[in-house]
Amino acid sequence: MKHIAPALMATVALILPLAATAQGATERPDRTAFRSLYKELVETNTTSSVGDCTKAAQQVAARLRTAGFTDRDLTLYVPDGRPRDGGLVATYAGSNAKEPALLLLAHIDVVEAKREDWVRDPFTLIEEDGYFYARGSSDDKAQAAIFSDTLIRWKQSGFKPRRTVKLALTCGEEGTNERVLNGAGWLVDNRPELVKAGFAFNEGGGGRTAPGGGPETLGVQVSQKSPRNFNLEVTNRGGHSSQPQPDNAIYRLAAALTKVSTLQFPVNLNPVSTAYLAQAGALRKDAIGAAMVQLSKQPNDAQAAALVSSDLSLNPLLRTTCVATLIDGGHAANALPQRVTASINCRIAPGETADQTKAAIEQVIADPQVQVLRSKIQERPVAVTPPLDPAILKPIAAIGAKHFPGIPVIPTQSAGATDATYLSKLNIPTYGIPGLWNDPATAGTHGLNERISSDALYRGRDYIYDVATYFALH
Template identity: 80%
Template sequence: MYRLVTAAAAAAALLQPLAATGQAPAAAARPDRTAFRELYRELVETNTTSSVGDCTQAARQVATRLRAAGYADSDLTIYVPEGRPRDGGLVATLAGSDAKRPALLLLAHIDVVEAKREDWQRDPFKLIEEDGYFYARGASDDKAQAAIFADTMIRLKQRGTAPKRTVKLALTCGEEGSNERVLNGAGWLVDHRPELVRAGFAFNEGGGGRTAPGGGPETLGVQVAQKSPRNFILEVTDRGGHSSQPRPDNAIYRLAAALTRLSTLRFPVKLNPVSLAYLAKAGALRKDATGAAMVRLAAAPGDPAAAEAVSRDLALDPLLRTTCVATMLEAGHAANALPQRAAASVNCRIVPGETADETRAAIERVVADPQVKVLRSKIQERPVAESAPLDPAILTPIAAVGAKHFPGVPVIPTQSAGATDATYLSKIGVPTYGIPGLWNDPATAGTHGLNERIPVDALYRGRDYIYDLVTYVVQR
C-alpha cells in the first residue's frame, strides 16, 4: 500500500486546524446542513428493498445532485446489471492531481432490509425526526453513510481545487441480500468493472462506535476484521399423507426436535489479534465485572471463567466464537395434509480461521439425526473475509481526526460479528476499513429490525468527522 505519511508525521500534521465542529447540539441550525439533510431524506424515502424497491432510481437521484455540484457525465457511471433494472448503482470519480497516488474509495450500499408498515410505529419509508433521533428504514444502515459520502464528494468538488489523491464513490445495491434472487452490486463491480472500484484502500461501513450513557460516542470503532456469513438449510422430507391419520415421524416434529438441539450448539472460543486487542482496550474502559473479564481473557485466551463471563454479554459473545441461528421456517403444503417437507434456514457467522465445512460438520453432530439433511443454502455467499492491515498510515489519521471531533474518546480496532461488502474488495486487493463517526446503541438502533434509528447528533457530527477525515487523507 502507498504510505500516506509516517505515523508521527501524520499526527503532527493533524495538529493543524481542521474545519471547526465544536460540541454544539445537533439541533443548532447550520446552513450547510440543509442540503445534506435533503439528500439524506431523499435517499431514505426512496424504497430500496429487494422486493419492490429501486436502487437504480436512488443512484440516479444522487447522480443528479453530483451533476448539480459540477461533476461531468464522464465522472459518473450509473451501472445496471443485465436483466436487473432495479439493482443499479453509482460510481463517481473526482480525479486527483497526482496520478501516482493510489485512489481512496468510499463504499456504501443503498439497499435496505425489508420493513412492513404494520409492524412499525412510524412509516419506515418516511424520515421522521423525533426525540433526538432520525427514524426510518436505512436511517442508519447504510443510508446515513451513503448520504455522508455523497455529500463529501459534493463538498470536495465545491472546494474548486483537485485533491492530490483521486477519490471514488461507489453506491451499490444488494449488500443486504438474503436470498438467491439478490445480486450483490459490489461483487458485480469487482467481477465485471473492477477498474471502477480499484483503489489503494477503501473506507466503508462497519466501524461506528457505542453510545455513552450521557450521549455522544463512548468509543470509536474501526472495523478491520469481520466474520464470514454462511447459510445452511436443515431439511426433512417425508411421504406425507392425510391429516386424519397422524404419525409420530411427522416432518415438522422431526425438524423441530433438530432445531431444539441446534439451539444448544456452542462453538469454542477462537480469538485473533484484532479481537484480543478489542477485549483489552474496550475492557479497560468498562468499570464493571464484564470489563475485568474482558481484560483477563485478552491476557489469557484460554481462561474458561473469563470467557464465560464475557459470553454472558450478548453483544460480546459473537466476538469470541462462530455462531449459528435459525432464521426462517418453511413446512407443509396443505392444512389438511401431513407435511411432505419441512425446512429451516440457519445463518452462521464464522470467525476467521474456521471454514464452512467445519461449521456444517458441527451442525450435523449436534442435530444427530440422519433424516435431517444439512444442506448449503443457494443464497449468494460473500468471499471469505480478509482482515485489513493495522496500518498506522490509516489508523493514525482516523484517531487524530477523531481527537479533534471527539476529545478523549478512544479509537479501537474491531472485528464485526456481521459482514460487509469489504469481502468483495479483498478479491482485487483493496484493504477496507469500516470507519468511525456514526455511533449508535446496538440495543436500540433497530438495525435489520423494527423502528431503526440513529441519533441526530451522531449523523451531523459524523458527517463533519468523515468529511475532515476524507479531506485530510486525499491531500496526503
C-alpha cells in the first residue's frame, strides 16, 4: 500500500459499477439475498441472558458454505464451558501469502431488549417508513451482515484478492460484567493465528444523518476512549428507622454523587480529535462550528471549549467523562442503611490513566467516608490509537467521494470503546469503517426501538464492499 496514488482512482473506477445505482431500485437481486442474511442474523437472539451467538455463527457459516467456502476456510469456535458464546472466523485466501492479511471484525451479540418496553418486537426485523427496526439492526449486526455478504459476493463472482482477508464474528462485545466472555479477547489470547493481520476494519466509524436524509458526514474511527468503572461505597452501623441519624449512608452517598455530577475534566486533545474539530467544525455554519475550529488551533481557549462542550455529542470528544449508572443501598424499608454503593462509568481520554481518574473523583468528593474503589468488572485493554495513515485514509475518502459526492470522510474519536482494544495486544492497527450513518438522537443504540435507515444500510453495504475490495487488491 506504499504507492497508492497512481492506481487508486483507476481501481476505484473498476470496483464501483454499482455506485451509480446505489440510490436506485432497492430490490436488486443481490440486495434481496443480503436482506435475507441480515434478517436471519437480526432475528436470532444473541443477548447474554438467553441468546445464542453460537447459533448465529453457525447460520452465517452455512451461508458461506453455500457460496463455496469449504470447512478448511471456516473456523467455528466455542470457548470451553460457554456453549452459547461461540463465533466464526472465515478466511478468503489471497494470491500473495507474504502480504499481511486484512481482518474484518464485527460482533454478533446485542444488548438486552424487553418486549414490553419497545413499540415493536425487538427480535423481529420490521421495515417501516424507510427504517429497519430491531435490536441489533444497527449495532452491530448491520456491519456483521455486510462483511459476511462481502465474502459471499466475492466467492460467487470468482474474485481473486491479492491479500488474504479474514472475517471474525465474535460474541461478548456488549458485555458489562465478569460473567461475560469477550470473543475477540478470547481469540487474541487463545487463537491469535486466526486473527493475525496487518490491519483491520471494525465498527465505530459510520457517520451522522443530514437533516434531509442521507449522510451529513462520514467518519473513520481512528481513536477511542477507554472505559473504566469505579464503585462509590459508604458503610454505616445502621439502626432502626424510627431513630433517624444525621449520618445516613444514603444521604452521604447522595452528596458524593452530586459532587461527581459537577466534575469536569480538562480538555485533552490528540491528533485525531484535533483533526475532527478542525474538519467537522469548518462544515458547520454556526457558533459551535467556529468554536470547534478555534479549539483545534488553541486547545487552551476556555471560551471555545465551553461552547463546544455545550453540545452533548461533542463534549466527550474533548475530555474524560464520568457518570453514575447504577445505585444500590439499604437492606430493609424499616432500617437505616448499613451499606450503599453506586457505579461510576468513566470513559478515559487517550493518554490518561485510571489512577488519574480515580484521584480526580476522590478529590471532588472530598469525603474520606466515601470509598472510591475500582470495579471488579472485567476491563478491556487500553486502546492504542493507530496512525493517521494516508495509505488507509485516502482510499477510504476517495471511494467515499464516488458513493457520497460532496460528503467528507473525517477521522473520528469514539466516546465509547470497541473490540479494537483487544487487537491492540497483537499490534493490529484497527479503523472503524465509515458508511453506516445514523442519527445518535433517534438510533436507539443500546436503548429503545433501535433502527437504521434502509438508505444507510443498502448504500453503506455497497460502499463497504468497495472499500474492502480495494484493500483486498492492494
